[in-house]
Amino acid sequence: MAHFGLIFPPGTSHVTATTSIARELVRRGHRATAFNFLDVGELAMKEQVEFCPLGIRLHPKGSVQRNFELLSRMGGLEFLRFGLKLARLEITTLLEEGPAAMRKVGVTALLVDQGQPAGSTIAEKLGIPFVTVCNALHSDPDPAVPPPVTGWGPSKSWIAQLRNRAAWRFCDWAMNPLRRHVNTYRKAWGFKPLQSIYDTFSPVLELAQETVDFDLPRSSPPPQFHYIGLIHRTYAANVPFPFERLDGRPLVYASLGTVYDNQQIFRKIAEACANLNFQLIITLGSKGNPNCYVDLPGSPIVVNYAPQHAVLQRTAITICHAGHNTVLDSLDCGVPVIAIPVQTADTGIATRLQYSGAGEWIKLNRLTSERLSAAMQRIISEPSYKRRAQAMGASIKRAGGECRAADLIEQTLTLPDVGLKKAS
Numbered sequence: 001m002a003h004f005g006l007i008f009p010p011g012t013s014h015v016t017a018t019t020s021i022a023r024e025l026v027r028r029g030h031r032a033t034a035f036n037f038l039d040v041g042e043l044a045m046k047e048q049v050e051f052c053p054l055g056i057r058l059h060p061k062g063s064v065q066r067n068f069e070l071l072s073r074m075g076g077l078e079f080l081r082f083g084l085k086l087a088r089l090e091i092t093t094l095l096e097e098g099p100a101a102m103r104k105v106g107v108t109a110l111l112v113d114q115g116q117p118a119g120s121t122i123a124e125k126l127g128i129p130f131v132t133v134c135n136a137l138h139s140d141p142d143p144a145v146p147p148p149v150t151g152w153g154p155s156k157s158w159i160a161q162l163r164n165r166a167a168w169r170f171c172d173w174a175m176n177p178l179r180r181h182v183n184t185y186r187k188a189w190g191f192k193p194l195q196s197i198y199d200t201f202s203p204v205l206e207l208a209q210e211t212v213d214f215d216l217p218r219s220s221p222p223p224q225f226h227y228i229g230l231i232h233r234t235y236a237a238n239v240p241f242p243f244e245r246l247d248g249r250p251l252v253y254a255s256l257g258t259v260y261d262n263q264q265i266f267r268k269i270a271e272a273c274a275n276l277n278f279q280l281i282i283t284l285g286s287k288g289n290p291n292c293y294v295d296l297p298g299s300p301i302v303v304n305y306a307p308q309h310a311v312l313q314r315t316a317i318t319i320c321h322a323g324h325n326t327v328l329d330s331l332d333c334g335v336p337v338i339a340i341p342v343q344t345a346d347t348g349i350a351t352r353l354q355y356s357g358a359g360e361w362i363k364l365n366r367l368t369s370e371r372l373s374a375a376m377q378r379i380i381s382e383p384s385y386k387r388r389a390q391a392m393g394a395s396i397k398r399a400g401g402e403c404r405a406a407d408l409i410e411q412t413l414t415l416p417d418v419g420l421k422k423a424s
Helices: 012-027 038-046 063-072 076-105 119-126 158-174 176-188 263-276 308-312 324-332 344-356 369-381 383-399 401-413
Strands: 003-007 031-036 050-053 109-113 130-134 206-208 225-227 251-255 279-283 301-303 317-320 337-339 359-361
Touching: 003 012, 003 076, 003 119, 012 031, 012 038, 012 109, 012 130, 012 324, 012 401, 031 038, 031 076, 038 050, 038 063, 050 076, 063 076, 076 119, 076 176, 109 119, 119 130, 119 176, 130 401, 158 176, 206 401, 251 263, 251 308, 263 279, 263 369, 308 324, 317 324, 317 369, 324 337, 324 344, 324 383, 337 344, 337 369, 344 359, 359 369, 369 383, 383 401
Parallel strands: 003 031, 003 109, 031 050, 109 130, 130 206, 206 225, 251 279, 251 317, 279 301, 317 337, 337 359
Antiparallel strands: none
């Protein structure tokens, strides 16, 4: 049996994607340990994996939440700069403390979130194989599709492909500070420098939380790349919720994820729902205060957390910032989605949502309650949105989720040219 080390950014969706796959591997008799900051420990252990804290002195309890609160108030270049600063700190901690900690507990393979570029170097340092887990949209360069941070649709024209190539190069250039930071450690360890941030992806297995039907049409995915659909989380399944307050009106579920906190967006959503006499549920995440929303039109149900999948099974429309998990969970339940991208990274999901026919998206600077009401009316009155959402849901179920991911991991690690090696 293998002992998997789990490496990911400390954001909730990144933690739960990798640990949910690890939970299935543990169920099959393997062992899994997450290596991250103290704030991540409780959530990781809820997913039934072991936890080893790193950076205890520099990243005390509460530091991750404080940083996310700062990010939630930023936008544009400020958001990018601060995000890169935090990513550098994560890389430093992982590369300075991770190999010794993993060697000590006997890690024999790694599950590495695509968003953590230090993972491939740690695997090389330990002489063990690693798997890339794409919790967000996968970022393998392909001239047929734009990078996930753009809002472009697919096109076969040579001009579009030229634009896509340039955009992929720009995204790689934007990540140069992280690549260079990793390379300082690689040079010290006698490793060849990374030429691109894309070099940090696994050469043996990449798992994408997506499906071929929900993706934009790609020209040539690498042979190690596999779609696995929705990775099912369990941490929110038992959250209490006042289901008795549901009154039979068409239900709208609104969430801006666990980073954003924009009362003005929620107010416009509430106004639109009140105009149509729809019942609204708003989830705020850990940083919200339901008491700040008591005056919203229509008296929506406002909670910090909800058992998302159970609520979505009763929902007519989801409105969100195009968060990957919320969109896929909605489609898994056959629920059309209206996306309101808040950050650049959200637009890739919004583009795929509109391309699939399972929803629409409204730019934040064009958001009004009237536009939102009109979009909701179209989705309710036009059956094609529901049909396409259900088709995407069927595609998600066929992809296999964390069970299919565990199958692929076990198969790959038994290949003669991969093989599990003892960490040295």
